Amino acid sequence: MITEAHIPPTLSVSIVLHNSSLDQLRITLRSLMASVFALHGQLREPVALTILDNCSEPEYRDQLAQLLSELEVKDAPAVDLSVRHSNENLGFGGGHNFVYEDRPGRYFLILNPDVEFATEALCEALQYLEANAGVVALNPYCERTDGSREYLCKRYPTVFDLLLRGLPFSSLRQVFSERLARYEYQDLEHSAPGSVTLLSGACLLCRGGSFAGVGRFDERYFMYFEDFDLSRRLAVEGQLVFMPTMRIVHHGGFAAKKGMQHIRWFARSALRFFSSHGWRLL
Numbered sequence: 001m002i003t004e005a006h007i008p009p010t011l012s013v014s015i016v017l018h019n020s021s022l023d024q025l026r027i028t029l030r031s032l033m034a035s036v037f038a039l040h041g042q043l044r045e046p047v048a049l050t051i052l053d054n055c056s057e058p059e060y061r062d063q064l065a066q067l068l069s070e071l072e073v074k075d076a077p078a079v080d081l082s083v084r085h086s087n088e089n090l091g092f093g094g095g096h097n098f099v100y101e102d103r104p105g106r107y108f109l110i111l112n113p114d115v116e117f118a119t120e121a122l123c124e125a126l127q128y129l130e131a132n133a134g135v136v137a138l139n140p141y142c143e144r145t146d147g148s149r150e151y152l153c154k155r156y157p158t159v160f161d162l163l164l165r166g167l168p169f170s171s172l173r174q175v176f177s178e179r180l181a182r183y184e185y186q187d188l189e190h191s192a193p194g195s196v197t198l199l200s201g202a203c204l205l206c207r208g209g210s211f212a213g214v215g216r217f218d219e220r221y222f223m224y225f226e227d228f229d230l231s232r233r234l235a236v237e238g239q240l241v242f243m244p245t246m247r248i249v250h251h252g253g254f255a256a257k258k259g260m261q262h263i264r265w266f267a268r269s270a271l272r273f274f275s276s277h278g279w280r281l282l
Contacts, residue, residue: 012105016095093217118247136238137206140246151184152200201227225269
């Protein structure tokens, strides 16, 4: 389904690491390569896969090189692998911005190193974007490791919504379960694509021109909310969509489970997001 002068598109994939689990990265790369192979010539060029080591520990680089050698990623004709190393931690958005500037594509996939693809995931998503010029970015259907649903797309949050999700009071979340379900678009039809307000950066496929056109990620967000901020700006360019036939498993976690530093980053970024886009307390 080629719409732009019948020229097959190009795809750039960005994975940013910072001492990330190599066991999970192994799963991510194996599933990504299987999904790339399933494209069956839909792309004009091999997928430009860039792995950015965002200032990990020195021994981590050797372990990463060993993993890539074992997987033979560099020998896969459908993938053009580039491994880059940064001597400073550029943050989540800064890392992906660096990759896009170095290797842009008509489509740009922002990908966590703990995501597992269904084999047809990329094929489904790229065909949909090729056929729907008004859509600028999308998120997939997502499950967690245990098989439960993870809802990547969100409505605009209130401060109360974020507190409900972050505080360790399961009984309180149960009281407000309907409210949280609405915030997570659990009411959205899961058999057809649907418009949404905010997208997650865990697995975000967007048009490269739109990503560049809105200024890419705001690097003042070191971590967290940079995807919500980007979503607000991308929505000016076109439609944001939940894509149920693009399926992944996300093996990651939440900020509240990652220690005090992550909680501080989360709180600081939330303050910046609400200050920039509007406060909603309740």
